[in-house]
Structures are given as C-alpha cells and as structure tokens.
Amino acid sequence: xxxxxxxxFSLGRIAAIAANTLTELTxxxxxxxxxxxxxxxxxxxxxxxxxxxxxxxxxxxxxxLGAMSIFTSLLAxxxxxxxxxxxxxxxxxxxxxxxxxxxxxxxxxxxCGVLMLLAISVGLMTVLFSIVLFFREQSVLAExxxxxxxxxxxxxxxxxxxxxxxxxxxxxxxGIGAIYLKGCLLASLTLFISTFATSNxxxxxxAMVVYFIGHLQATAREFxxxxxGGGPFSRTFLAVVALLFPDLQLFDLADEAxxxxxxxxxxxxxxxxxxxxxxxxxxxxxxxVFAGREL
Amino acid sequence: MTEPAxxxxxxxxxxxxxxxxxxxxxxxxxxxxxEAGEVYGLLGPNGSGKSTTLKIILGLVxxxxxxxxxxxxxxxxxASREAVGFLPESPYFPKYLTGAETLKxxxxxxxxxxxxxxxxxxxxxxxxxxxxxxxxxxxxxxxxMLQRIGLAQALVHDPRLLILDEPTAGVDPAGxxxxxxxxxxxxxxxxxxxxxxxxxxxxxxxxxxxxxxxDGRLIxxxxxxxxxxxxxxxxxxxxxxxPNLLNEISTLAGKSGARLVEQRKSHTTLEHLxxxxxxxxxxxxxxx
Numbered sequence: 001x002x003x004x005x006x007x008x009f010s011l012g013r014i015a016a017i018a019a020n021t022l023t024e025l026t027x028x029x030x031x032x033x034x035x036x037x038x039x040x041x042x043x044x045x046x047x048x049x050x051x052x053x054x055x056x057x058x059x060x061x062x063x064x065l066g067a068m069s070i071f072t073s074l075l076a077x078x079x080x081x082x083x084x085x086x087x088x089x090x091x092x093x094x095x096x097x098x099x100x101x102x103x104x105x106x107x108x109x110x111x112c113g114v115l116m117l118l119a120i121s122v123g124l125m126t127v128l129f130s131i132v133l134f135f136r137e138q139s140v141l142a143e144x145x146x147x148x149x150x151x152x153x154x155x156x157x158x159x160x161x162x163x164x165x166x167x168x169x170x171x172x173x174x175g176i177g178a179i180y181l182k183g184c185l186l187a188s189l190t191l192f193i194s195t196f197a198t199s200n201x202x203x204x205x206x207a208m209v210v211y212f213i214g215h216l217q218a219t220a221r222e223f224x225x226x227x228x229g230g231g232p233f234s235r236t237f238l239a240v241v242a243l244l245f246p247d248l249q250l251f252d253l254a255d256e257a258x259x260x261x262x263x264x265x266x267x268x269x270x271x272x273x274x275x276x277x278x279x280x281x282x283x284x285x286x287x288x289v290f291a292g293r294e295l
Numbered sequence: 296m297t298e299p300a301x302x303x304x305x306x307x308x309x310x311x312x313x314x315x316x317x318x319x320x321x322x323x324x325x326x327x328x329x330e331a332g333e334v335y336g337l338l339g340p341n342g343s344g345k346s347t348t349l350k351i352i353l354g355l356v357x358x359x360x361x362x363x364x365x366x367x368x369x370x371x372x373x374a375s376r377e378a379v380g381f382l383p384e385s386p387y388f389p390k391y392l393t394g395a396e397t398l399k400x401x402x403x404x405x406x407x408x409x410x411x412x413x414x415x416x417x418x419x420x421x422x423x424x425x426x427x428x429x430x431x432x433x434x435x436x437x438x439x440m441l442q443r444i445g446l447a448q449a450l451v452h453d454p455r456l457l458i459l460d461e462p463t464a465g466v467d468p469a470g471x472x473x474x475x476x477x478x479x480x481x482x483x484x485x486x487x488x489x490x491x492x493x494x495x496x497x498x499x500x501x502x503x504x505x506x507x508x509x510d511g512r513l514i515x516x517x518x519x520x521x522x523x524x525x526x527x528x529x530x531x532x533x534x535x536x537x538p539n540l541l542n543e544i545s546t547l548a549g550k551s552g553a554r555l556v557e558q559r560k561s562h563t564t565l566e567h568l569x570x571x572x573x574x575x576x577x578x579x580x581x582x583x
Contacts (some may be wrong), residue, residue, distance in 0.1 A: 007406075016403035020389070027391045090387035098353045098381035098458075099404045099578045134324035161434060294310070295355045 006100055010209065014103050014109040021113025025079050028234045037125055040067050041132050054260040057166040057171030059107075060259065063253040064129045065175060072122055073211060074181035080114050080190040080201040093295060107191065111199060114187040128147030128163055130168050137167035165260065174268040182251035188282035189246075193291040216249035217241065246278050298367050300456045300487040301329040301352055304433040306361035306573060308347055308511075323511040325361070329489050331455070334482050336519075337491040338499040339508035341580075345491040346384065348508070349460050352489075353381055365456060380449030384461040386441070390434035394444050398451055405452035419447040423477065429533050434503040439470025446477060457481060463497055469573065475501055496564075499523075532561060 044063045087093040095104060140163050148156045190207045197203040223236055250271060253263050297327055306325040307360055309318040322344040325466065329335040337519050339345050349358040350420075354370045368375035371382045388397050407415055420426045423443040434440065462478070463471040471494075478501050492498050498505060499519065506516040513521065545555045 006377050007374075010406065012406065012408070012484060013404055016400060020400055023522040024389060025390065091383045091385070092387055092389070094350075094353075094355060094383040095381065095386060095388070095401070095445075096404065097355060098379065098383075098449075099401065099452070100373055100406075101404050292357075295350065295356070 002199075010105065010168065013105050014112060017101075017106060017109025017114035019097070021083065021110050022116045022262070025117045026239050027114065028079075037067055037071050038128055040064075041128060043221070056140065057136060057163070060133060061166075061172070061258045062150075065172070065179070065258060065290070066131070068122070068125045068129065068176070069179045069182065069252070069254065071125070072118060072179050073186050075121055076118055076183040076187040077190050077204055077207045079117060080187045081194055081200050081207065083110050083114070083189070084194045085197070085200055085203075088295060090157075096273075097295065103290050107195075107283065107290055111188055111191055111279075112219060114191075115184050116186065118180060118183040120181070122176065124178055132169045137163065147233055171260075171262055172254065172257045174263045174271075175257035177268070178251045178253040178271050178275075179283070181272060182248060185246060185275055185278045185282070188279040188286070191284070192282040192286040197285045197291065211248065213245045217245055217248050218249045243281075246274075250274060297331055299328045299331075299364075300331045300366060301327065301335075301349070301489060302364045303327040304349060304362050305346070306363060307359050308344075308351060308356065309359045311363070321511055322351070322358075325508075325511070325513055327506060327513065327516075329456075329487060331366075331504040332482075332485055333486040334478065334501050335491070336502035336505040337508060338495065338498060339491075340493060340504055343508040344511040345508055348416075349458055349489070349491060351382075353379065354459065357396070371432065377452070377481070378455045379458060380452070380454035381458045382442075382462060383461065384451045384464055386440065386445045388433050388444065391432060393430050393432055394420060394427040394440075394447075395445055395477045398447055401448040402440070402451045403451075407452065415451060415453075419450060423447045424430045427550055437465045437470075439473065442470065442474060443477075446474065451527065454486070457487065459488065459493055462490055463492070463494060465550065471497060471571050486515070492524050 034276060041064055044060060084093075087096070093106075097103065141160060144159050144163055145156065148159055186207065190203060193206050194200075194203045197206070220240075224234065224238065253268065253271060257263055303325055306322055306327075307320065308322040310322045311318045319396065323346065325344075326349070333393045337345050337348065338473070347356060351358050352375070354371055354465050355376065358372065363370040365375040368378075392400065395416055399412060400420055402415055412532065417426070417429075420429050421548075423446055425443060425447070427442060428436065428440060433444065446459075446462070449459075458491070459478075463473050465475065475497060478490070481488060483503075490502075500520050504516070504518050505522065506513050508514070531544075541558060548555050
C-alpha cells in the first residue's frame with residue numbers, strides 16, 4: 001500500500017466541518033430568534049404610526065438596527081458556546097480528530113459554520129427590515145401627498161425628498177456590515193473561552209461580561225485618562241485592556257447611519273480590518289489552548 | 296521484519312487532579328507492539344487504562360513519558376491518522392443526519408470527493424448491512440445499527456489499522472455477532488485490528504493475541520492459544536460414545552499413568568442458544 005500523503009492544511013476539511021456545524025445550528029431552531037426580531041419590527045412599526053413621519057422612520061430604523069445588533073450578538077455567543085463542550089461530551093470530537101484532521105482545522109471549521117449562520121441571519125433580518133421600512137415609507141409618502149395636496153409643488157417635492165431620505169438608504173449597509181463583524185468577533189471570542197471553560201454557562205457569562213466591558217471601555221478609558229493623565233504605565237495598561245477586551249463601540253456604525261451621517265469608506269475599511277484582526281487573534285488563542293487540551 | 300502497526304515504548308500517563316497535589320497515573324511504563332495484520336485484544340477491568348492507551352495511540356491525549364507510533368509515524372503527528380480508523384465506546388453521531396450523510400461527512404474529512412466518495416459510501420453501507428437504512432435518520436437507528444455505522448465511518452478512508460474501544464458495549468447478542476463477523480472479515484482483508492474490551496468470550500473468538508492491563512500495567516501478554524493452553528491437560532471430544540467405551544478409555548488412561556480428570560456432556564454456549572432460538576422464531580414469523 002502506498003505511504004499515506006497528508007496535506008497539513010485543507011480547505012475541504014474545514015468546509016466539511018463548517019457545513020456540518022451550520023446544519024447542526026439550524027436544526028437547533030436558533031432561527032426562532034429571527035421570529036422574535038420580526039415581531040419586534042412589526043410591533044414597533046405599528047406603534048410608530050402614531051408619531052410624525054420623520055420621527056417614525058427614524059425610530060423604526062433605530063429600533064430595528066438595535067434589535068439586529070443585539071440578536072446577532074446573542075446568536076453568536078449562545079450558538080458558539082455549546083459547540084465544543086457538546087462535541088466532547090458526546091464523543092463526536094473523537095471520531096473527527098481520529099481522522100487526519102488537525103485541531104486548528106476543527107476549530108476553524110466550527111467558527112466558519114457559526115459565521116455562515118450569522119451571515120444568513122443578518123441577511124434575513126436585513127431583508128425583513130427593508131421590507132417593513134419600504135411599506136412604511138410608501139404609507140408615509142401617501143399620507144404626505146394627501147396632507148400637502150393643496151401646497152405648492154416645490155414644498156411637496158421637498159417633503160417627499162425628506163421622507164425618502166429618512167427611509168432605507170445604501171448608507172445603512174456599512175452599519176449592518178459592522179453589526180455582522182461584531183457578531184463574528186463575539187463568536188471567535190466565545191470559541192476561545194469555550195476551549196478552557198468548564199461549562200456552557202461559564203462560557204456564556206464570561207462572553208457577556210466581555211461584551212459589556214467592550215461597550216463601556218471607551219468611556220472608561222476617556223475617564224481614566226482624564227483622571228490619571230496619560231503616563232506610559234496608564235497607556236500600556238489601557239493598550240493591554242483594549243487588546244483583550246475589544247472596543248465594541250467602534251462597531252456601532254449603524255447609530256451614525258441612522259442619523260443620516262454618511263459613513264466614510266475608509267472608516268468602514270478600518271472597522272473591517274479591526275474586526276478581522278480580533279477574529280483571527282481569538283481563533284489563534286483558541287488553537288493554542290485547544291492544542292494542549294486532553295480529550 | 297515488517298513494520299509494526301502500533302508500537303508503544305515506555306509509555307506513562309499521569310493526569311493531574313484539580314485543586315489537589317499529586318496526580319492519578321492511568322498508564323505505567325507500558326510497552327506494546329501490535330503486528331500488522333493481527334487482531335490484538337487489550338483487556339482489563341474498568342479504569343485499567345485501556346481507553347487512555349487507545350487515546351494516546353490516536354494522539355487525542357499526550358503521554359507524560361514514552362512514545363507511541365502508528366506504522367512508524369509518531370502518534371502526535373496528524374499524518375499518522377491517515378492509516379487509522381477509530382470507533383469510540385458508545386459513539387454519538389448527529390441524529391439529524393442519515394446513515395449515508397454521516398459517512399459522506401467523515402469521508403470528506405478524509406479527503407474523499409465526488410464519485411469516489413459516493414462509491415465508497417455505498418460500498419461501506421453494503422459491508423455493514425445498512426443499505427436499506429441509508430436514508431433513515433440516525434435517530435431511528437437501533438444501538439446495533441449505530442455501532443455498525445460507527446464501524447463504517449471508521450473504515451471510510453480504507454485504513455490499515457482499526458482501533459475499536461468496547462465495540463460491542465450495549466449491543467444485543469445478534470448485533471455483537473455481526474460486529475464480530477465484520478472484524479473477522481476485516482482481518483481476512485489484511486486490516487490490523489486493535490480492540491479493547493472486558494467481554495472476554497468475544498475477545499477469545501476474534502483475537503490472535505491479547506494483553507491484559509491492570510492498574511495501568513501490562514501484566515500478561517501473548518498469543519491467545521498459548522495463554523489459554525493448560526500444559527498437562529488434553530481434551531478429547533467424542534461423538535456417539537457408548538458408556539462401555541468411556542469406561543475403557545478411563546481404564547486405559549489409568550494403566551498408562553494418566554488420570555481422567557473430567558467426563559461430561561459437551562455444552563453449547565448461551566450465545567449460540569440465544570441466537571438459534573431468536574433466528575428460529577424469526578424464520579417461523581416469516582413463514583406465517
């Protein structure tokens with residue numbers, strides 16, 4: 001028999017594990033979270049009808065993107081936390097790693113499966129959000145045209161332009177992209193925590209703590225620098241904190257987009273680079289810890 | 296001399312206990328060699344170190360001291376797993392997959408694609424007798440069927456060495472016999488089998504050599520026939536022997552200085568009795 005040939009890295013193996021992980025997660029009915037998102041969206045849309053049209057579309061966007069951000073983050077943390085412990089508990093990991101599969105391929109496959117799930121979820125939420133926003137926009141346009149029927153044409157066209165500017169615009173897409181990136185970062189972080197955690201609960205709690213620290217650290221940092229000054233010790237300490245706990249506020253580009261601010265392409269690229277850096281960093285840390293783990 | 300399928304030298308594994316000093320030693324200074332083409336049984340009571348030894352061979356656990364090799368490649372190298380198939384004790388496979396999907400998944404992990412993968416999946420389903428259940432979800436499989444699909448996934452990349460951890464645990468006698476027959480079939484095809492078990496009768500039926508582990512140490516090892524043979528006793532099995540003939544044999548033995556130790560009716564095994572009864576019932580049901 002010929003000597004076995006082994007490729008150290010195989011995208012095929014990673015893709016097989018990723019596809020299996022995606023199937024596993026979809027069977028867990030995590031998409032029920034999307035149903036709750038839809039209910040919030042439709043519910044808030046009905047409630048917003050009582051406000052003025054500009055407020056209505058603005059608040060609808062604000063609530064929808066906020067809900068999208070929270071659901072994506074929760075899906076990332078909860079969906080990832082159980083992957084490793086379950087495989088170990090049910091011994092599936094033995095059958096996979098007893099094949100010519102390296103541990104880093106196994107982890108990369110698991111993470112890719114979650115990232116695919118997040119991409120599908122964010123995509124579906126965006127479509128749902130766009131549909132609701134489109135129908136509200138049409139409704140508001142009809143009302144505006146009816147109410148301003150007697151006014152001069154330039155005032156009417158200005159009002160219509162204003163309504164359209166408050167509705168869905170391409171400027172929201174970088175904001176939604178940043179929400180997805182934050183989800184990817186949290187999934188990678190959760191995978192890293194699960195490589196040394198003793199239970200699912202521990203993994204979820206630690207990931208949530210990092211999530212809150214990540215959202216608060218920018219404010220805390222500014223306060224610290226104001227109080228303590230910017231000495232080398234303070235700066236080093238803050239740099240270490242920033243490395244371990246990512247500044248998640250940097251991914252909240254959607255807040256700006258909702259207000260109508262155009263997100264500069266350079267800023268979006270910087271956010272993408274930062275997100276990718278953290279995803280790779282946490283994956284590498286997970287690989288290092290998991291490589292030494294006794295199964 | 297041919298390369299051994301498994302070679303373990305001076306292997307010791309100690310697990311540290313959290314929040315305590317010291318450690319628990321699972322395997323102590325173990326030397327083991329499994330020759331290519333043989334069926335080797337690793338025996339021992341629960342906690343004797345069998346599973347830990349198998350995990351070290353597969354690179355799932357790293358040894359504290361010593362080394363383990365598969366066909367000359369160190370066990371900690373991923374490439375060594377190209378030649379190994381493994382069935383863990385009471386394995387769990389995703390219940391939402393069908394039998395064919397499960398084998399496809401493991402086949403892809405081993406680099407199989409396209410028509411080669413499809414052909415291999417069908418071949419293995421036929422080998423383990425699950426062709427009719429290929430599209431049924433594993434949630435509807437019996438314990439014996441799960442064990443057979445587990446065996447099929449272990450064989451998906453046509454390994455030269457098959458490692459089985461308690462392959463018949465929790466399986467009924469008919470299922471256990473099927474697995475035993477499969478192991479014997481694999482041996483005939485030249486595949487080396489290393490299995491751990493505490494079901495001694497089944498090991499006796501399939502193994503060429505056995506090693507007995509106790510408290511992490513290999514206390515006995517050798518060819519099964521040699522280990523089981525009692526030097527100064529000889530068995531003679533007669534068919535249709537009359538009482539007179541038996542008396543004559545006894546007298547003759549006494550005259551030649553030997554002693555007739557035991558004379559009894561030959562017994563069938565309980566397993567044989569069970570299988571015969573259940574198969575006869577099944578045949579009668581089919582006839583009706």
